[in-house]
Amino acid sequence: MNAPFADLRIDRDRLWQRLVDLGEVGAVPGPNGERGNARLALTDADRDGRELVVTWMRDLGLTVAIDAIGNVIGTRAGTDPTAAPVMTGSHIDTVRTGGRFDGNLGVLAGLEVIETLEQNGIATERPIQVAFFTDEEGARFAPDMLGSLVFVGGLPLEDALDALAADDGARLGDELDRIGFAGPTPCPTAAPPAAFVELHIEQGPVLEAHAVTIGVVTGVQGISWTELTVTGRSAHAGTTPMRLRKDPLVPVAAVIVEASRLANEMNETAPDSQVATVGRVDVFPDLVNVVADSVTFTLDLRNTSEDLLRTAEHRMESFVAGSCAAAGCTVESTTLARFEPVEFDASMIARVERVATSLGLSSMRMPSGAGHDAQMLARVCPTSMIFVPSVDGLSHNIAEFTDPEDIAAGANVLLHTLLELAMNAA
């Protein structure tokens, strides 16, 4: 931490108020007084949220640039005209029943950092940028993290503009035009930042379970999503003896048990490394007295190690084949998504950890189990992330909540990390 600024802190209440104000745009009230958010990407609600944040950016004196995929970047100039900027940010689109913190925190904490620097008359050598990226959630347009993916050149702009909405079939490019956020800045970017730091809620229970305030994110788990359909033979549940059945649900159930067992076994040697989830099971015809004809289900495998992830994939593939064959059933599988793990920059990870410690905050290193814009930025510059605790691990839920003290703690880590990075342009 830069000694001259050791006592510098963000304004907790000001940041909280911006979270509340943005949360009122597309607010979804809950049964127990919760205020959730529904600002699906490029809807009218997303436009209203974007316009509010742009207003705040301009009020803070930032230069606002909107690129061709609708990513918005506010820049505070530095003193060194040749230095590449340091960037922070996240997203402000939400899922249909989202919370007020997921994404929004990373953007508004960036603005809070800017306002803190302004109020204290602190100039930095490098410019500091606060960005929000289009359609991070992927709830309306696939794939998720679309805006940051295009920003780093991972998906051609034209393909992204042609994406169609899952809800109403609208074309992404048309929706950008409609809400006035098809900007003139070229995308992918010609000038990647010198570094990227993203503050985000954990969206899981680990920090809370360990009573730790700051998660120092080491990378993002690799993801393997497979959809499998197992087909047997429908039959009357009363008249068909067990030995004459081909019930697809029996091998599927064995696969569900095995996925959980395998992950637990792998975690004995690599703790909390592997997760395995069957979240969707659709039985056809789904009647009490009919042996199923077919069962479609999804298998979500994640690991921070590509080698271990491949091991899990191969072992499950083999188990599925054996179980289905033994039950006289056939199986078809489709890969829905496959991303290798992302490892963040070692010096960036160490920097976040050091800043947290110097601020007197408890911290622990952890991978991210969810995808984030930071994993796309990691393709073009040194990147890290800061996590703060989610109450009950809840996210994508209107009851999503993070304590204001934890919010402030995370924003202070962001402040000093950005300050260090922006003061060392050499």
Add this chain to the structure above:
Amino acid sequence: MNAPFADLRIDRDRLWQRLVDLGEVGAVPGPNGERGNARLALTDADRDGRELVVTWMRDLGLTVAIDAIGNVIGTRAGTDPTAAPVMTGSHIDTVRTGGRFDGNLGVLAGLEVIETLEQNGIATERPIQVAFFTDEEGARFAPDMLGSLVFVGGLPLEDALDALAADDGARLGDELDRIGFAGPTPCPTAAPPAAFVELHIEQGPVLEAHAVTIGVVTGVQGISWTELTVTGRSAHAGTTPMRLRKDPLVPVAAVIVEASRLANEMNETAPDSQVATVGRVDVFPDLVNVVADSVTFTLDLRNTSEDLLRTAEHRMESFVAGSCAAAGCTVESTTLARFEPVEFDASMIARVERVATSLGLSSMRMPSGAGHDAQMLARVCPTSMIFVPSVDGLSHNIAEFTDPEDIAAGANVLLHTLLELAMNAA
């Protein structure tokens, strides 16, 4: 078999033609030329089917009586005015995508027996009755086998008349009036038959698998239907380590595997006795990347032995409780249906078996896995059933089919069984 009538046979083509003609009422065409049936109880299509069968009954000289729940009984007089009648019959209502044989066969084979006796000038001591009972399928009004249940006094008439349709909410009594089948004959019956014999398609694969023509039905399996809801805690599939999860789908999957394993184990000592089926599984929220919050599923257990059925129930109940507790989940269960097994009359079973053998037909004793009107009649008189093979075990399916030769074989067993019973009034 009565020696004077040893060569008596029904007319295969005449019976087949009646099956085809009744099948055209409420016909549902299939993609491969199949002709299925949709004559849900007390709909216009059911009325049209009823009127056709009543016309056939009258053409054969039967006296037609309609009772207060809409059961229709055609009676051919006997020579002994004091003798109780021998009854056969089944039902002509179907499920929404039913076949032409389920139920219809038992009614139309009864008419074919009458016509064969008429053509050959054979008088019987006892009257012979051909009945079709209201709402056997239960597809429109619960419970199933409603008409025969009321007929034997198992359900008060007024309760049955107040049943509401699952599709349009209509009251059963109003629908009976509307289609003109609320008859004047009191119900429950004051004069139970001397015996009841029902010919039915097997609706399962056992006869076909054994290449046997006649199933000599020994009784009806007891049924235990339970709906269970297991509740855990919804969580993000990426951010929630295995050790912090309460995933309800994992114990549910273990229960599905165990149900199948237990039934197979029980069948080692009592072959083909126990069946266990999980046919319905509804996961909430059913998303690829969300650990389920709750899972609702059904467990269908059936056994011909009440003792064994209770054993299966207790062992599954214990397994469910243990699995859910180990996973940190809670479980609630509701009994959807529970019927004890029905055992048919030993001498009636032996009679059907002997008749089949004397006709040179292969036969095997077997329980019924599905419910039938005969199980209700068994409460008031000696009862048995005759099964004929279902191609591929299919039923409640427009592809339901039974070979005309097997249809004729079953009808000839019915003919001679009824003839024996009706000739021995003493």
